[in-house]
Amino acid sequence: MTSMIFWVQCPECEGRFYCHNDDLRHTDWELLCPYCHNMFKQEESLAIWDSASDRAAWDSSTSTRSRREISNPSDIYESYETERSGLGS
Amino acid sequence: MALFLRGFIEMLEREHPDQVVHIEKPVDPSKFEATALLKHLELDGRFPLVVFDRPRNLHGEISEFPLVTNVYAERERCAQALGLEREQAKLPLSLEYAEREQKRIKPVVIPRSESPVKEEIRTGEDADLRQFPIVRHHHMDPAPYIDMTPVMRDPDIGAYNVAFLRNMYKGPRKLGIHMSPRHNWQIARKFEERNEPTPVAIVVSHHPAFYLGSLNVSPFQADDYEVIGSIAGEPLRLTPSETWGEDLMVPADAEIVIEGEIPPNVREVEGPFGEFPGTYGPQRVRWIVEVKAITHRRDAIYQDIFVGHPDNWVMGAIPKEGSIYNRIKGVVPTVKGVHLPSSGVGRFHCNISIDKRVDGESKQAAFIALGEVDFVKHVFVVDGDIDPFNEQEVLWSVATRVQADQDVDIIKNVKGNTLDPSQTDDILGAKMIIDATRPVRRPFPERIRVPEEVMDRIRPEDYLPDWHESAVPAK
Numbered sequence: 001m002t003s004m005i006f007w008v009q010c011p012e013c014e015g016r017f018y019c020h021n022d023d024l025r026h027t028d029w030e031l032l033c034p035y036c037h038n039m040f041k042q043e044e045s046l047a048i049w050d051s052a053s054d055r056a057a058w059d060s061s062t063s064t065r066s067r068r069e070i071s072n073p074s075d076i077y078e079s080y081e082t083e084r085s086g087l088g089s
Numbered sequence: 090m091a092l093f094l095r096g097f098i099e100m101l102e103r104e105h106p107d108q109v110v111h112i113e114k115p116v117d118p119s120k121f122e123a124t125a126l127l128k129h130l131e132l133d134g135r136f137p138l139v140v141f142d143r144p145r146n147l148h149g150e151i152s153e154f155p156l157v158t159n160v161y162a163e164r165e166r167c168a169q170a171l172g173l174e175r176e177q178a179k180l181p182l183s184l185e186y187a188e189r190e191q192k193r194i195k196p197v198v199i200p201r202s203e204s205p206v207k208e209e210i211r212t213g214e215d216a217d218l219r220q221f222p223i224v225r226h227h228h229m230d231p232a233p234y235i236d237m238t239p240v241m242r243d244p245d246i247g248a249y250n251v252a253f254l255r256n257m258y259k260g261p262r263k264l265g266i267h268m269s270p271r272h273n274w275q276i277a278r279k280f281e282e283r284n285e286p287t288p289v290a291i292v293v294s295h296h297p298a299f300y301l302g303s304l305n306v307s308p309f310q311a312d313d314y315e316v317i318g319s320i321a322g323e324p325l326r327l328t329p330s331e332t333w334g335e336d337l338m339v340p341a342d343a344e345i346v347i348e349g350e351i352p353p354n355v356r357e358v359e360g361p362f363g364e365f366p367g368t369y370g371p372q373r374v375r376w377i378v379e380v381k382a383i384t385h386r387r388d389a390i391y392q393d394i395f396v397g398h399p400d401n402w403v404m405g406a407i408p409k410e411g412s413i414y415n416r417i418k419g420v421v422p423t424v425k426g427v428h429l430p431s432s433g434v435g436r437f438h439c440n441i442s443i444d445k446r447v448d449g450e451s452k453q454a455a456f457i458a459l460g461e462v463d464f465v466k467h468v469f470v471v472d473g474d475i476d477p478f479n480e481q482e483v484l485w486s487v488a489t490r491v492q493a494d495q496d497v498d499i500i501k502n503v504k505g506n507t508l509d510p511s512q513t514d515d516i517l518g519a520k521m522i523i524d525a526t527r528p529v530r531r532p533f534p535e536r537i538r539v540p541e542e543v544m545d546r547i548r549p550e551d552y553l554p555d556w557h558e559s560a561v562p563a564k
Contacts, residue, residue, distance in 0.1 A: 002514070004507075005371045017361055018369070018371045018372065019361075020372065020373045020374075022515060023371075023372075023374040031372060034231030034372075037231065
């Protein structure tokens, strides 16, 4: 199945998000983790799920890790504070 | 009379106080606290305009700018924004919009010294986005976003284009900007081909008629300032920008305008962002904006759209319905109504009701809707006894008047929408027509009804002690 996106997992906070295939897959762009604002190469992603890869491998990568949940707003705010002093300024 | 956002809010508070909710306790919009409250209201079935009186800015301090949002979450308020009555919020609003969209009212120019938006002018280091209560909307958004309307000007013909685009906070004087291959994208590309920066003025806060007008579906290179003036019913008042003077005029009555440049051939990652379909648009490689100046009224109000929710869906539907209706009317004169419901995010679904006289008319109407607005993906054509604004009725019609093998058509490889999460191609998608009208040429069962004469004779207030008019569902 084709898809316009691929999922990645941040090596720093283990948060998962997705990127646009044509823009970013197999490129040198550093990805921006929306949760902790870590910038990382996609090769560094803890797991990748794209059109060519297996869903089961992606699922198992979560189940074997004690993924840190980033849904707490205060965690995000701390991350955002980091961004304020660094990213893009 | 000038168009002021504050005047609109004051009118609502005076005439419809139930339409406005003030949140007086401090909230931090960059920590999802504003959208959390909006979501609670939504879950409670309430869609008021919300004023956060003491939002925090990006320094974490109480901002001097109150935050206004959810302005467009009810059609009745949109009708009022265009000077109509609340009772005209269904098809009359759509048709009025379409009629005004065909006309033009040229803007008038006023000097900077008389422009409310120039009461405070901040340039250089003082043009700091952190002073604003910028909203981070949904959990996967990487930063707060300004989600109102950048204005750009075509370098060849000078026409202005105004459109809702997402702008990611990247620093005190830097934004990321997402453009799809639409009008603004074409303007930016022209500048980029000349290796020149694209001037952009983000109108962060203005009267709702300005924003409803900016959603017009006029052809590329129509001057949006003129169309917006017509839709608002009065000329926009413009004034020279701080950065480019008369080369880029800005709305004088806006509350806040951010001026910046999109440097050519510069890209950064941007997103993900919770988008209008109610899903996240993926992280992409997109343009940036370097902020040059911020101008605002002395006691300016900061405005935001609750994207991916009724605030976003209702306003998206209105500008398209009237033009679809008028186009269908030319071919199927018995068309009774057109509605793009919020369940279809105000864009993807189109309900059309017609008094069908000939089999095949329903499909003609559907094709016109698909051709008129490329957002439309699924068209539901129903009979004239069905109110296209009543989704229960439309789905009843689908349930009882559709045989899938006879009444559903699928058209492949049509231009779709890059933000449609179900598309497997960036450009192409599939369209579907569901003809839920009764056949003309074969006998078909009649819909049940309680006799009208008995309905008229048996009045509920005579039998139900607590009956009151407000309990009567709207027709």
